[in-house]
Amino acid sequence: MLRIGLFLLTNLAVLVVAGIVLSLLGVGSYRSAGGLDLQNLLVFCAVFGFVGSFISLFISKWMAKKTMGVQLIDQPRNADEQWLVNTVVELSQKAGIKTPEIGVFPAQESNAFATGWNRNAALVAVSLGLLQRFERDEVRAVLAHEIGHVANGDMITLSLIQGVVNTFVMFFARIIGDLVDRVLLKNEDGRGFGFMIATFVAEIVLGILASMIVAAFSRYREFRADHAGATLADRGAMIRALQRLQAESGAAESAMPSSMRAFGISGGMRSLFASHPPLEARIQALRDAA
Template sequence: MVNAIRTTFLLAVLTGLFMAIGFVIGGRGGMMLALLMALMMNMFSFWNSDKIVLRMQNAKAISFQQSPDLHEMVARLSQNAGIPSPQIYLIESDQPNAFATGRNPENAAVAVSTGLIKRLSYDEIEGVVAHELAHIRSRDTLTMTITATLAGAISMLAQFGLFFGARNSNSPIGPIGSILMVIVAPIAALLVQMAVSRVREYEADRDGAEITGNPEALARALDKIANHAKQISNVYARRSPGMAHMYIINPLAGKRGDNWFSTHPNVKNRVAALMEMAKEQQLSQNESWPRSRHNAAQQTGHAQSAPRSAGWRVPKTARDQRDNNDTSKGPWG
């Protein structure tokens, strides 16, 4: 409840910044026009957020035939989360990462990269998918899309203001004030965007760990993804940096300066919180049956994550099919 109130307040701040720039450029009329623009952009984002994000990140839908294991995993975890199973997409990127999008649980999608499937074990992929399902269940996907839309609109309007509002001697706060406004407002919008994202990430970590019953697996996954993100570039994220906050780990961490205004909490803090949760769970496991089948297997000495990880293969994409017409190996290559 506290996080919901905080998120609502931060979204109101973004709308206020948007209206303030409109006021600088065109007075009260400009402020009302900016408010109307914000409402229209949010309406557009509400209905088309999933399509926009997936297209910008070049994510392609995966059928059950292409990836039965991944579909079964998502369906099972969605049942644990109490939401409909979302559509599944694949991003052709060697950087391990994932994100969720969609306006509600009934119209949602989870996108994972080929690098995630190649580099993480089965239970670690489970943790990542559960984290994204937690975002969907909490409707964070819509919140984050609206936040990105408003933050981007503020930057665009600020640039417009540099050419018009700052040169207008009749500006309500004067030319100097106009210049300061159009410089400070985008930075303030970015800070608000960071605050919204960090609040939602901690909550999704906790909820995702509860969905799988395996906080330690998600902690390992976060650590691995963060390390690889520093070394492997994500081309699609670099083309659309405004969408970086939607990934489970900042996909832009590899370039100098990208972490100055990071939209994600410190990975070490997230891992520490999950490991503390794992310790608490371990204490309670003597009194209750573990919720995750992987935890149960580990307790009996028959963990399934290693064998499943060894057989986990990346689904073939359209590009792969063009390069190799031999389908005798099946959809998993």
């Protein structure tokens, strides 16, 4: 229920902010009796495409804390938490970034994630299951992997890519909808149900194709973050951490939103839509780089 409420709240924020931006830009309707106003249409799609992507980015830390039940470590309460804080501080200094907020979330799956709107205002969190089952050098490698995501600016880059694909999906879907309504259905006004239905179908098809682009970058950033884990921590420990994940791959998949699965496995998917490369490919890439 909480996630549904947050989803609706986020979409309401997108509508409000996008409406304000369009008003400030003086963008009117992109449809007229003469057809589509492509300039207004492109601005309209860009505003909605990027506003949605960036609102999600700006509230990502807050969303993670709410939906994942992340407990921040403000003052370490025991030796394990002190080690965790010291390790993140050390790795952040090596990576040249400000120390992220550090947290633990109550999941038995071995997982971790990094999120935040910029490299100096991030959150790094690990699951209780990972802390309980991984050796400390492996946990350190996992943390280095997450610090690598932050240092590489992966969150902001992914948001930019998502904004671009959102823009063009909306743009071309509406052009397709207009063509179907005018050419196939002979609706000269271009405002019939054909436009709405064709646009809806086109958005689904183009959205599926666009998701392949986003997934491809997501897989690429995992290889880069693995390299960061090997560089900031230890290559052998990074490989062992991935091998341990591989051994646990038969366990239940984490309930973490896919956008936050920065280290975990993605349900065994090995397709163009997978957000993570196969673990064996990541392990081999680390070995080859050595």
